[in-house]
């Protein structure tokens with residue numbers, strides 16, 4: 001069985017982009033893969049975090065994993081900092097990655113706002129991400145398109161180490177969906193939907209109430225043509241909404257075009273509100289059940305123990321191949 005690893009940062013509310021680009025894949029893959037899903041709290045501290053809020057967000061994201069359908073009987077769910085191998089392997093990989101490679105990362109450029117000095121953790125963030133993946137001999141990494149550059153770097157580091165040391169790592173593949181891999185901001189369809197954008201109407205969070213969902217969708221940027229047609233280049237706003245509609249309702253883009261021929265954006269948006277509210281209602285209900293249950297903590301503790309058991313021999317292999325420690 002192939003092994004899958006992925007992670008989500010515990011920062012802010014998980015939104016439709018995270019769900020349609022990544023979490024949806026997590027649920028699908030667990031049926032016939034060995035899946036490991038992580039809440040990457042060590043990544044979150046690359047930008048300032050309030051400790052109390054961070055702890056809360058860790059449990060929020062863990063609950064959302066379960067609420068969207070990740071099944072702890074099929075998948076391992078755990079918190080990154082509960083497995084020491086991530087930071088440990090991160091260091092070894094830092095010694096096998098170059099500042100030139102990291103300087104090219106577009107997310108670093110965006111997050112550091114091209115400032116001359118930025119936290120080192122923000123700079124080496126993709127190396128920790130590579131450690132997350134390589135620590136489990138991962139074959140497949142389900143993510144949204146925005147992580148492509150990081151996955152390529154992870155592959156480069158793995159290949160480099162395998163070529164210079166003994167074969168140490170499994171070289172993973174990214175897995176990106178055709179539709180949903182890049183959900184755009186509702187207020188500015190040239191930007192990806194993100195947790196950190198100041199305008200709350202730029203995104204739909206999985207826990208938004210129906211009134212907020214309605215407002216965000218009805219306000220969403222479209223264009224003046226008034227025709228529902230999929231054309232991401234010339235009609236990015238409408239195409240983004242069509243993408244969301246298509247995935248949530250399970251209707252093809254062509255069918256949407258046919259169904260809305262002669263109709264305006266108002267009708268289309270009203271239907272999209274209904275589809276979105278109906279799709280998110282069961283997730284919200286399950287979230288409420290799980291979030292404050294003792295079961296959640298047990299699942300995460302059990303997940304950490306199972307993740308550690310897989311990580312330990314891989315870390316020992318790394319130490320052996322690099323000559324670290326006393327050996328066995």
Ligand code: TYM
Nearest residue numbers: 006007008009017018021022129143144181182183192193
């Ligand atoms: P994060 O927390 O920003 O996002 C979690 C997942 O959601 C996807 N995503 C999107 N997909 C489609 N449209 C969007 N607008 C959108 N925004 C986010 C992301 O691609 C991601 O799959 N660096 C990662 C977390 C991470 C990780 C890992 C992932 C750390 N270690 C190891 C995989 C494997 C991140 O910040 O994701």
